[in-house]
Amino acid sequence: MQKLNLSQTLSQKLSPQQIQFIKLLQVPTAELDARIEEELEINPALEEGREEKEESSQDDTFEDNYEEDMPMEDRDINLDDYLDDEYSGYKMHGDGNYNPDEEDREIPISSQASLHEQLIQQLNFLKLDDRQKLIGQQLIGSIENDGYIRRDLEAIINDLAFSQNIETDIDEVEEILVKIQNFDPAGIAARNLQECLLIQLERKEHPDDPEVQHALRIVQDCFDEFTKKHYSKIQRKCDLTEEETKEAVNLITRLNPKPGGTSDGLVRTQYIIPDFILTNNSGKLEVSLNSKNAPELRISRSYAEMFDAYDKSDKKDKKLKETVTFVKQKLDAAKWFIDAIKQRQNTLLRTMEAIVEYQYEFFLDGDETNLRPMILKDIAEKIDMDISTVSRVANSKAVQTEFGVYPLKYFFSEGISTDSGEDVSNREVKSVLQSMVDQEDKKRPLSDDKLVKLLNQKGYNIARRTVAKYREQLQIPVARLRKEL
Template identity: 90%
Template sequence: MQKLNLTQSLSQKLSPQQIQFIKLLQVPTAELDARIEEELEINPALEEGKEEEPEKSQEEEFEDSYEEDLGRDDHEVNLDDYLDDEYSGYKMQGDGNYNSDEEDREIPISSQASLHEQLISQLSFLKLDERQKIIGQQLIGSIENDGYIRRDLEAIINDLAFSQNIETDIDEMEEILRKIQSFDPAGIAARNLQECLMIQLERKEHPDDPVVVHALAIIHDCFDEFTKKHYSKIQKRLDLNEDEIKDAVNLITRLNPKPGGTSDGLVRTQYIIPDFILTNNNGKLEVSLNSRNAPELKISRSYADMFDAYDKSDKKDKKLKETVTFVKQKLDAAKWFIDAIKQRQNTLLRTMEAILQYQREFFLDGDETNLRPMILKDIAEKIEMDISTVSRVANSKAIQTEFGVYPLKYFFSEGIATDSGEDVSNREVKSVLQGMVDAEDKKRPLSDDKLVKMLNKKGYNIARRTVAKYREQLQIPVARLRKEL
């Protein structure tokens, strides 16, 4: 016998307006123009520009009718209700919370030839037949941004067979690869770091120089020991004295481990466009939105005028009803988008102003040690918003100050207790830790245990595992790898 069970569940469903807002909140300023342009293209009811005759009463009237409309069942379309809506005065424009002096500039793009183009150009000077040139082009196309070929040559051979109908073997591939490895920049097309360094050393102007010879021997015969800085083992194995090891290591460390990075044309030059501008007027801090955050948008006058035409029409047939439904959807979508932009601006400003109040001392002098411990929850409670909303702002936005441009997540950090009972930002501890490592004797670098003792003496109550974590976050190697001859 079948039984019927009744269960209750609670679920949260986001409205189209909320989804629109969440998506726009994550869009950085540099991409906002493109996102607005995209919306303008797909929605004819949305236009860019100022309203010719803005009427505030019409805006308020429309907003009231819009709120009532949200609570209705959208499955039944009431033509008379549509005709009562007033969209013509609805607009969105800058509200004075942005920097009017900010100029919109195009992001500069490097005009030099890309690394790929440079290598193809050099390939054309080799005496190769058409088939070999295609193999060379395939190899060059496999070079990654840092200048290495990490794909297995067998895989490239298979690509040539399937895509170019060219049969080749490892010997021929190796031969053409060696020719490409003679191109500039030195070290290009290497398959690993060891080969990259070997290529650069072999191309030195004086290959018989003892320093070059010793460096080649170290990379060729003792590469593993070199990467671990086991210099005493290298000295014993190659029968070199301390000065010879030191000179050879100095030469190796001056080589380029990422030859692809030497090409300015490899990737586009990226510039951070700040979302906020901070000004300091004699100690009075004022934050404003970048002007790109405040585009002027409005509801299309022609679409609004359609409602007037329908209102005067005596026809109420099905076709007219469908037309009105379409126009209504476009007008609603335009209003939702404008509302989302407004809400985005408001949320950005409220979040940044809360951060500004929390970290005021830092924004006055730029001293990292003045940063207070601050987590997402602190700001969320201050502005009475959800933590996820603050997180979306913090993870994708930046502010321009007189000390430079900072990502907002820079200002968030956990607290570390001190002997005085006061909590300080872990950024302050990291700054002190970095200073200790910078000032250490490189012949006898400080171990994590010694760093812990030094930090404890300065009043920071910190464990060894925390020091190790901070050291890794600062990309500081362990003491053994920091040792210099």
């Protein structure tokens, strides 16, 4: 038997405007310009530029002015709603001081030819026939971003047969591979780390030097012992003195284990664009938004003036009513977008100012040991916002200080209790841990158990597993792998 039940539930749903604001909040300064250009393209009611008259002060309140469910004939349309100074000449700047003569500057990105392009250029200098060139190109195309060829040569031979209709064998492919392995950078196209190091050693300027010969023997005959730092076994197996072993190992460790270099296969210098600028004016810390790349936005006067024509026309005209409805939607969307940009700035500034206030001692001198334990909840409560909002700001923004550029998430850390009952930032503990490892005797590196005892002696109540976790986060190898001769 079917029954019809009526129930009432209470739930929260984000409006489309709120969802878009959340997305806009996550956009870093480097990408904000592209996001604004996208909005300018899809909304003709939004324009770039500023009015000649002076702009009025901005209201930081984010209001919903959208009356979307109200019939068009019941709405009071006021031209001033859209031509108000607050919207018509709004410039996205943090400190309110805008210089109209300020030049727009492009952020320089320095880039060169990709690694594969450089290798192809070197391949073209070899005296190869068309068949050999195609094999060489296939091999170069199989080189990964770190400079290695990890695909089996048999698989590359199959690719050549299917894609290039070239029948070849291992001997011919290896012959061309050896030629490519002589390209720059040294060690390129190796199939494993051992081969990569051997290629580099064989290309040394003085390959007959005893130091180079000893290094070659170690990599060829004792590679497993070398990776595990079993130096006493290497000395016995290669019949070397302690000094000869030390010189050879030092030579090997100076070689490049990743001849491909960058992770994306490009030789590129990138410039981080900070979202905030922090200045210290005689002990007074001041935060401003970096918004040089953001253009001025205003409501289109021509679109707004269409409402004048509507007021003076026959409101029963269906086509005119549809046109005005469309215009109204575009104007509302443009007005909302400018509001959202303002709200974004307000949220960013409030969050950053709260972080600076919380970590004031650190921002004065840049000493990492002055960082206080701070979690998202601390800042969220301070600025009376949701934790998720603070998280979105912290995960995608950076601040420029006198000591360098830091991602905001750098300042958030859990606390570690001390003997005195205080909580200190785990960054302070990591800094002390790093200092201990830097100053240790490399012939007898400190084990995790020893590091725990030393930290406990300094008053930090910390467990061994936590020390191991912090060591891994600092990319410090275990004691055995830190051992030196």
